[in-house]
Amino acid sequence: MSEILKALAEIVGENYVSYQPEELFFYSRDPGLMPANKPDFVALPKTSVEVQEIIRLAKREKIPIVPMGAGLALTGLVIPLKGGIVVDMKRMNKIIEVNEKARYAVVEGGTSQGFLKSYLEKNYPRLRHSIPDAPPAATIASNVIIHGQGRLTQQYGFNSDMVCGLEVVLPSGEICNIGSSSISSDWFSKGAPLPDLSGLFLGWFGTTGIITKVGLRLYPKKKMRDVEIFVTDNENLVPDMVYEITHTEMIEDVLIFTQPLPMMFKDNHHVSFYLTGDTDEEIEFKRKMVWKALEGFIKSKDGGFMSIPPAMKGSLLEMPQTSASRLADVKKGGGFEYSGPIISVERYPECSRKLVEMSLKYDLAYSGMVRIIGRGHSMMFGFAFTFNRADADMMDRTKKALEEISYYVLDIGGVYWKPTVAEQKIAIERMDPNTRHLMRTVKDVLDPDGIMNPGNWEVY
Amino acid sequence: MRYEEIVHRCFRCGYCKLAGDYSDFNCPAYRKFMFETYSPGGRMWLIRAWLNGDIKNSERFQEILYSCATCANCVEHCVFTFSEDLVNIFIAAREELVSTGIIPPPVRDYFKNISISGNPYKEPAEKRGQWAEGSLVEEYKDQEYLFYIGDVGSYDERGKKIAKAVGNLLIKAGLSIGILANKEMCDGNEVKVLGEAGLFEYLAEGNISLFKEKGIKKIITLDPHSFNAFKNDYPEFGGVFEVYHYTQIMAPLMESGKVPLKDLTLRVTYHDPCYLGRHNGEYDAPRRILQSIPGIDFIEMEQSRDNAFCCGGGGGNFFTDILGGGEESPNRIRVKQSLQTGASIIAVACPQCAKMLDDAVKVEELEDKVEVLDIAEIVGRAMA
Structure with a gap:
């Protein structure tokens, strides 16, 4: 071990390598719910050549190597499942x-x-x-x-x-x-x-x-940006609304949220869409086009535009939205985790019902966070639950809810996004055998020693 | 531990270590060490791990806790409702370490020197007022304001020059001020942030008692660290005074033209001291003074006001130097940031910042390019 430490120190400098308990503790986990596992070393390279030297060392010594950005995927992708060297990349920030x-x-x-x-x-x-x-x-x-x-x-x-x-x-x-x-x-x-x-x-x-x-x-980047929210209490109509909005080709981004609190949001589905323009005329033209596209839902009293309070509008226009992180402390517990499958927009109604069902079954606070991908080609449906890190039972219930959702989303045609190791295994099992074989071949050719983030995408 | 009920609430999202516009890492300890463990979020997770027995008190853990400059960048940029308490949590963890008696030797020595000598320099109290020799400043009798100097202004060579410049300026501006000289005691701000709550209480009560005995109602401080202690911590011990940092008193006087000035053709930038800016919200007074000097071309650093990058001297690091050393030390980074403005003068309003940045200018061998001056020294030049 000391030889590896010495070699790492020669590569990145002794100040940028650690095997101290404090770093091993921190880099053994991410903010999500996956079990921790300690690395042997943490190294902070500054250049591609230093990364190259670290990989050569890992290959020579046959020790695992786990690259890490900010470690915010929440699904444990930077947890060193088989120990080894965590390579924190943040010094390479030019x-x-x-x-x-x-x-x-x-x-x-x-x-x-x-x-x-x-x-x-x-x-x-x-x-x-x-x-x-x-x-x-x-x-x-x-x-x-x-x-x-x-x-x-x-x-x-x-x-x-x-x-x-x-x-x-x-x-x-x-x-x-x-x-x-x-x-x-x-x-x-x-x-x-x-x-x-x-x-x-x-x-x-x-x-x-x-x-x-x-x-x-x-x-x-246009000079101006605005947001509108179209609200409906009928989840079955959301795919149609998305279809109409995306058909206009006037929109920057489409997000949908559904959550029980505050009360004004309960049982509603909020299709928020963003407009950009270089002039007021451009924005207004786009706004009119989308309003026109949604006119039918208004006439049938199935939906309407929500008046957005200024504070809420400010929050919605933030990039990134800090409210997404604040969700972690809804229960004053610093945790949230979500399963975010990529799935057909048509599955929105059942996904939103499943979310509520799981929150009731496991007694959890929930938030449905959806982002439309492409012109409605798919969506990321985030089944999000907040938990209190100091409440082991709540963490356990959150895990169970997400595990149940894992199986559910595959059954209705979804594909995992940034899957946990357990989800990767399920995905690999269900995968077309020829695809699985191709993945195995690619992995064998590129990483025959199995040193790169082992435990992830392991295809046997 | 105080605040124990909050520690688990950190999501480690990382807003805390960034500037408000995300342009760079703005936590001085993280910027230097670059391990997540040295970021505010990392510290939160490690404090919890320590309280849970998952890690032990070690030299590394102590370095992680004591390299925090208490600059409050994290307080400013954390997105959670407990953000206000982040620095308090780190101080509380230091208090816990102090209660175990196992702390970094420079911290231990700092406490020892304060306890024995009343100051971190191990100098006798008789020398406290020596800086005022040859100045216009007199001992406090019944003047309107106590001019409180603090340890750095009293004993440090650079600090003493600043104390004299500020003292003379206040007098020339017509203010009635007096100093306690050898009766002045340490304000205790760094004692508190380094985690010795008992010693801080002793100092606070001693100062409060002395101020009351002297009939002091109004205080002007040289040092933002003293200003912070008097303004925010002393009321808890019954010490309620009218407290000002000297820039707050001088700004309106300068703007009113009471201090006649000549043109000073200089490009000047300003470094916000954390204990004046982020901790106490005073960003404008120093700038108002600088902008009242004719001829000054004032230019902001990219990282200024609530986004200012700390010089690395806060949180007791001025004395313990746990955060100092090396190319990535905060004072050297800050000086390099100031160079980007093209300014030939870095104005400061804190003797600790002055010393930290002065040292960095020397290490970077930039003496021919940039000079660190307290605002009072700049005004002094304009008055000459």
């Missing part, structure tokens, strides 16, 4: 390039969402990226590696669809560029017109390599 005219940025693998947002606001006010509602400390690389979603997901798909190139350190220790940057100095594409190799890394949770640079597409 914004390397912004190509304004080609609308992309290249950032280091530990760069946070907040850094990029702030940097663009100050230096490129006409550009933006698809920021998720995770806390701003969440890193861009970890978000795309879990196929995260963000503010532009209704328009452009998963945030991983907006990747336009990667630099990856492979389990062999080679540094590899993916996409146009493998040939060109420009990072405009993660694949096309070449074979798209980004799929070997996106969605793999660091089991096939460590992302040290991300090229990310940027999009026009």
Whole structure:
């Protein structure tokens, strides 16, 4: 062990490696409900070459290596299930390039969402990226590696669809560029017109390599932004409403929330949609188009626009929404966890009913948080429960509710998003055998020693 | 432990370690060490682990707790309802460590020196007022204001110069002030934040008793740390006084033109002291003074006001130096941030910040590019 420690210290500097109980305790868990497991070391590299050296060391010594961004997935993806080295990437937080005219940025693998947002606001006010509602400390690389979603997901798909190139350190220790940057100095594409190799890394949770640079597409940032909420008490109509809203092609983002508190929200479904524009006329035109699209629901008295109080509007317009994090302390207990399957929008009614059913069965406070992906191509339905970290029974009930939901969502056609290890196993079992075999082959080729975030996406 | 009922409520979302605009890490301890354990959220989780017996009191744990600069960036940016108590929680955990008697040696020595000598410098009380020799400032008799200096202004060479500059300025502005000289006692702010609640109580009661005995009703402090203790902590012990930081008294006087000034062609930026800014909400008074000086080109640092990056001297680190050292030490980062403004002067309103930033300028070998001056020293130059 001391030889490994010494080697790590030589790579990253002795101040940036630890095997102390304090770091081992903290880095053995995430804020969610998954059981803890201690790493042997925590290392904080500063460069791709340092990451490369760490991987070579891990390969030589056959010890596991677990890359970590902010550790905010909640599903235990950065918990070192088999010990080894946790590689905290946050010292690699430089914004390397912004190509304004080609609308992309290249950032280091530990760069946070907040850094990029702030940097663009100050230096490129006409550009933006698809920021998720995770806390701003969440890193861009970890978000795309879990196929995260963000503010532009209704328009452009998963945030991983907006990747336009990667630099990856492979389990062999080679540094590899993916996409146009493998040939060109420009990072405009993660694949096309070449074979798209980004799929070997996106969605793999660091089991096939460590992302040290991300090229990310940027999009026009309009001067103005507003939000409207269309409310209905009939969950069966929500898919139709989403269909009409997305048909207008006038919308930035569509979120749906349903929750029992405060009382004004109870039993209602709030389809919130965001409008952007460079002028009042542009915003008003878009607003009118959406209002017109929803007119039928108003006439049939199935829904109506909610008057949004200024404080609430301010909160809804935040990017990221701090209210998403505040949910953790609803029970004055610092915890929330959600199962967020990607599923057809048509499944909204049954998902929302299941959410209420589970909250009653397990006596939990709930929130349904939905983000529309693409033009209604799918949605992330977040079955979210808040829990008190000091209440073991409540934590246990939350786990049970989420486990039950895990099976439920597969049964109704959903696919897990950022699945826990248990969910990964269920998914692999249900997967087409040929797909499973292909995954196994990819993993065997890229990581024959099984050192990369072992325990995750283990296909046998 | 005090606040034990809150510790488990941290979600470790990380808002606490960022600036308000997310542009950078703004927690000085996290910025230096970069392990999550040194962030406010990490500290919360480790305190809980320690209380639950999952980790033990160790040198590392002590370093994690004592590297907190109590700068309150976390208080400002945490999104939860308990945010106001974050620094209090870290202080409470330090109190628990102190009660075990196992604390970092520099912290132990700090307490010892305060207990034995009444100051961290192990200097005799007779030397407390020596800085005032050759100044216009006299001992307190029945003046309107007590001018309270504090340990750094009384004993530190840089601090003494600032004390003299502020004292002379107050007198020239026509204020009736007096100092306690060798009767002045440590205000106890750092004793409290380092976790020695008993010693703090002793100091607070001693000071309150002395102030009352002297008939003191109004206090002007040199040091924002003293200002904080008198304003926020002394009332709990019956010490209710009219307390001002010197910039608060001077700002309206400067704006009224009572202090005649000549043009000073300088580009100046200002570093907000945490105990004046985030802890007490006073961001404007120092700026008003600077902007009242003709010729000054005042420019803000990107990280200013409630987003100011701490110099690293708070939370007792000025004396214990647990957070100092190395390229990533907060004072060196702060000086580099100030350089981005193109200013040739970093204005400060705290002798601890002055010393911290002065040291960083020297280590970075930037003496020919930038100078650290207290606001009173800048005004003094404009008056000369």
